[in-house]
Amino acid sequence: MDAVSRTVVLLCPVRGCHRPLAADGRRLTCPRAHSFDVARSGYVNLLQPQDRRSPRAGDQPAVRQARSRLIAQGLEAPITEALAGLLRLQPSDAVLDAGSGDGHHLAAIASRFGCKGYGLDISVAAIDEAARRYPTLHWMVANADRFLPYADASFRALTSITARRNPAEFRRVLRADGTLLLVVPAPDDLIEVRALVLGEAVARDRVAKAVETFAPLFVLERHERIRHVARLDPAAVGDVMAGSYRAGRASRRARLDAVGALDVTLSRDALLFRPARRKPARAGSD
Ligand SMILES: [Zn+2]
Numbered sequence: 001m002d003a004v005s006r007t008v009v010l011l012c013p014v015r016g017c018h019r020p021l022a023a024d025g026r027r028l029t030c031p032r033a034h035s036f037d038v039a040r041s042g043y044v045n046l047l048q049p050q051d052r053r054s055p056r057a058g059d060q061p062a063v064r065q066a067r068s069r070l071i072a073q074g075l076e077a078p079i080t081e082a083l084a085g086l087l088r089l090q091p092s093d094a095v096l097d098a099g100s101g102d103g104h105h106l107a108a109i110a111s112r113f114g115c116k117g118y119g120l121d122i123s124v125a126a127i128d129e130a131a132r133r134y135p136t137l138h139w140m141v142a143n144a145d146r147f148l149p150y151a152d153a154s155f156r157a158l159t160s161i162t163a164r165r166n167p168a169e170f171r172r173v174l175r176a177d178g179t180l181l182l183v184v185p186a187p188d189d190l191i192e193v194r195a196l197v198l199g200e201a202v203a204r205d206r207v208a209k210a211v212e213t214f215a216p217l218f219v220l221e222r223h224e225r226i227r228h229v230a231r232l233d234p235a236a237v238g239d240v241m242a243g244s245y246r247a248g249r250a251s252r253r254a255r256l257d258a259v260g261a262l263d264v265t266l267s268r269d270a271l272l273f274r275p276a277r278r279k280p281a282r283a284g285s286d
Pocket residue numbers: 012013014017018019030031032033034
């Protein structure tokens with residue numbers, strides 16, 4: 001599929017430009033002649049020099065590989081399917097996954113609804129892998145904390161799955177009748193691994209903070225906790241630790257070496273937000 005959708009207009013990421021990009025052979029160009037190559041695998045790198053200054057320039061290769069092995073084993077599949085099931089989309093809709101990583105969540109959502117999928121991540125390696133694995137979806141390298149290279153109100157749904165939070169830009173590219181699905185680790189996520197490695201399992205609830213971060217642009221409509229317990233062999237437990245957003249130090253991970261198979265809880269808080277309505281122009285005209 002072409003890197004440019006007929007319905008979602010890509011915008012030039014160059015600071016002060018932000019004009020529409022159009023396909024020109026294997027390149028995208030804007031009216032001011034800024035130009036971006038479409039990679040062989042089909043993604044477009046729209047990362048700008050100023051966007052690279054990020055506290056997290058994408059995940060390390062070892063972390064990505066650990067995560068890929070777990071995904072290949074189907075560990076996350078029940079979670080991914082449950083998350084996709086929270087959305088209601090039509091084939092004509094477009095969905096953006098901000099911080100998509102290797103794209104397996106987006107692929108599940110696009111496949112379930114037959115809708116158009118757009119994935120964005122700061123990691124070239126992750127997006128290249130996503131573009132090879134899911135060539136019918138649209139993949140871009142960009143910094144989800146900065147300018148999102150899409151026209152206003154492009155998407156019916158936007159997902160951020162244990163990923164980035166950019167309320168103003170999320171609101172801009174989402175339709176007024178759209179849905180934001182924000183997913184954060186639930187307090188009991190990996191609780192067995194944390195108890196084992198840290199000797200304690202401190203439960204952190206991230207929901208209140210997330211709601212606060214997205215107010216006043218978004219209103220929380222629904223909160224679902226999605227849990228799945230899987231029996232993991234020692235190699236998979238190690239991958240869970242390495243691939244986790246809270247990967248421990250090597251000294252801590254070493255304590256896992258003595259452990260055999262382990263029942264591990266995967267748990268996510270899924271938050272469905274809708275854009276807050278603008279103040280009505282006059283009383284009663286909501
Ligand atoms: Zn431009």
